[in-house]
Amino acid sequence: MLVDRTKLLLDTIKRLLRRSATSHLHKIVNKTHAADLAVVFRFLTLSEQETLFDLMDSVEQKAMLFSELEEEILVKLIEDMPAEKIAEILEQMPTDDVADLLGKLSDDRSKALLDLMTKEGSEEVEGLLSYDAETAGGIMVPDFIALKQDATAREAIEALQKDYADVEMPFYLYVVDDHDHLVGVISLRQLVVVPPETKLKSIMATDVVSVETNVDQEEVARIVARYNILAVPVVDENNKLVGIVTVDDIIDIIREEATEDILKMAGIGGGAEYVETQSIFMSVRKRLPWLFASWIGGIFACYVVGHFQQSLSKLVYLAAFMPIIMGMGGNVGTQTSTSVVRGLATGRINVKQIWHVILRELSIGFSLGFFYGLLLSLFAQFRYGYEHWQLGLVVGFAMICSMTVAATVASCLPLVFHRFHIDPAVATGPFVTTSTDILSVFFYFQIATLLLHI
Numbered sequence: 001m002l003v004d005r006t007k008l009l010l011d012t013i014k015r016l017l018r019r020s021a022t023s024h025l026h027k028i029v030n031k032t033h034a035a036d037l038a039v040v041f042r043f044l045t046l047s048e049q050e051t052l053f054d055l056m057d058s059v060e061q062k063a064m065l066f067s068e069l070e071e072e073i074l075v076k077l078i079e080d081m082p083a084e085k086i087a088e089i090l091e092q093m094p095t096d097d098v099a100d101l102l103g104k105l106s107d108d109r110s111k112a113l114l115d116l117m118t119k120e121g122s123e124e125v126e127g128l129l130s131y132d133a134e135t136a137g138g139i140m141v142p143d144f145i146a147l148k149q150d151a152t153a154r155e156a157i158e159a160l161q162k163d164y165a166d167v168e169m170p171f172y173l174y175v176v177d178d179h180d181h182l183v184g185v186i187s188l189r190q191l192v193v194v195p196p197e198t199k200l201k202s203i204m205a206t207d208v209v210s211v212e213t214n215v216d217q218e219e220v221a222r223i224v225a226r227y228n229i230l231a232v233p234v235v236d237e238n239n240k241l242v243g244i245v246t247v248d249d250i251i252d253i254i255r256e257e258a259t260e261d262i263l264k265m266a267g268i269g270g271g272a273e274y275v276e277t278q279s280i281f282m283s284v285r286k287r288l289p290w291l292f293a294s295w296i297g298g299i300f301a302c303y304v305v306g307h308f309q310q311s312l313s314k315l316v317y318l319a320a321f322m323p324i325i326m327g328m329g330g331n332v333g334t335q336t337s338t339s340v341v342r343g344l345a346t347g348r349i350n351v352k353q354i355w356h357v358i359l360r361e362l363s364i365g366f367s368l369g370f371f372y373g374l375l376l377s378l379f380a381q382f383r384y385g386y387e388h389w390q391l392g393l394v395v396g397f398a399m400i401c402s403m404t405v406a407a408t409v410a411s412c413l414p415l416v417f418h419r420f421h422i423d424p425a426v427a428t429g430p431f432v433t434t435s436t437d438i439l440s441v442f443f444y445f446q447i448a449t450l451l452l453h454i
Helices: 002-019 022-033 034-041 046-054 060-066 072-077 083-090 095-104 107-116 119-129 152-162 188-193 216-229 248-265 280-307 309-314 316-345 352-382 387-420 432-452
Strands: 146-148 172-175 182-187 233-236 240-247
Touching: 002 022, 002 034, 002 046, 022 046, 034 060, 034 248, 046 072, 060 083, 095 107, 095 119, 107 119, 146 152, 146 240, 152 188, 152 248, 152 432, 172 188, 172 233, 172 240, 182 188, 216 233, 216 248, 233 352, 240 248, 240 352, 280 309, 280 432, 316 352, 316 387, 316 432, 352 387, 387 432
Parallel strands: 146 172
Antiparallel strands: 172 182, 233 240
């Protein structure tokens, strides 16, 4: 339904752009949600994007579009835009989105835009830019509701109406002491159902889930997902409340981190950007080193095959089964490593139980290898005749060894990477497939050599 709606909107806008139907485009652009326009912008040229952007009437709508656009598209869109016009739009955007955008620009351009913004807004943005972009401090919103613990419910409601009307996440009211230290939290529902003279400290929850400014954004996402909260407060080293991370940012983080892990597991690199937004040169540069690891592995596999050339020459049928044995080993290796990497990412795998994980995956690999090894052995007997019974034993045992070793290696590598604080996702791509290919070929011909000698 959503895809069809986006496709219809895109087709309509493109048709009107070809006809230069400015009046119709003006109506559509100003009635369409910024999130839908952001999707349409992905499929338009820069000149078409500029045409649609100029048709927007309100600065607020332009600010919403800026917040929704992918950063690469947004950077190109504002490249030739007057600084005064950009600063006017940035004033209407959430502070964390402004910080994300300025972090993508050059230092000189960022400074120029900050100088054009109001003092209050620029100070908040500079505060966010002082943190690492992928930490709680870098993604937090400095606008939140903080009330003193001795305030009454009536005073809190009045403060909401007067001082906090524009706060992005009004569902949680954070309670602080006289030194702005976080001491409790109250939901908006709690506030409106208690008597007006009730003091906040008597109804607040004191077991507040919070994070410090230097906590990685992925850990923040896990906390929000675990406790099913709409926002998590961010505190400094002294437990002073400095901001909140809202659930909309958490959704973006989960998507970015998942995309990044998928690309790493595919051996494309560490960036979370979709490949279509990159130049051909950039895509080649990111994929080249990972494919080089596979190439090196292939060279090793060639040497392994050459070492067993005598066994291969005795029974040329062995060559026919190499692809399936290597392929099944590679597949089970990819399945295992993906499962382990995801378990580490979600916290479902405890690294202290490393041997339990390895033995479990080894057992799974052996069971799968036994099943498919038996099938392959029977196929070899049927295909080449029962007089070549050794061939059935060779391919059967080779399949068992290939899948067992592949599962073991594929479970070990991510755990080892994690132990040495290296992203385990990188182990799933070329490292696993290359190592399983080499080991599969080695065990295949080693078993073949032993059984043929018998």
